[in-house]
Amino acid sequence: MDDTLAVTYLSILLALLFGAAFPLFRQIFKTRKAETSLARLQKKLSKDNGTTQEYYELSSLYLDKKIYSQAIATFQKALKAAEQEGEETIAPIYNGLGFAYFAQEQYDLAIRQYKEALKRDPNYITALNNLAHAYERKSLMAQALQTYEQVLELDPKNTTAKRRSESLRKRLVTK
Numbered sequence: 001m002d003d004t005l006a007v008t009y010l011s012i013l014l015a016l017l018f019g020a021a022f023p024l025f026r027q028i029f030k031t032r033k034a035e036t037s038l039a040r041l042q043k044k045l046s047k048d049n050g051t052t053q054e055y056y057e058l059s060s061l062y063l064d065k066k067i068y069s070q071a072i073a074t075f076q077k078a079l080k081a082a083e084q085e086g087e088e089t090i091a092p093i094y095n096g097l098g099f100a101y102f103a104q105e106q107y108d109l110a111i112r113q114y115k116e117a118l119k120r121d122p123n124y125i126t127a128l129n130n131l132a133h134a135y136e137r138k139s140l141m142a143q144a145l146q147t148y149e150q151v152l153e154l155d156p157k158n159t160t161a162k163r164r165s166e167s168l169r170k171r172l173v174t175k
Contacts, residue, residue, distance in 0.1 A: 034061060045077075052082040052093070059096055063103075071100040091121035095130060102134055110134045125155050132164065141168055 098113030
């Protein structure tokens, strides 16, 4: 009886340890992959000019690491590279640039970048959601609601836009 209790206890303990170790190792590998990509791109782009995609990828890594000033500078290099390459799908670059400004609480600059992304791709739902969120932060509730409703016209199942538009409608009605 004592042996089965000890074996059961150890089995449960091992299962818990393996259950906790899996997410830890997954995060370690994910972080290592990001750091490797960051080092590779920094090294390559410090030596010579890169492609739009390389600058965009590096900018995104900077955003993940919350290094916003470097992300902004690199997104701007991505825009220059896109211009030189004749790249037409640059809305995600403007959206990323807007996100970097938003993270630094520079909402006017963020709004400008989101609008530029929407000029390039009027149906870019992520940029519309981001624009609406920036309007909210600037306390421009009517514009935010209108933008969220525009998102819902394009994507009726968008949960973020549904939730935020309902909240804004309630706030605007009670005023």
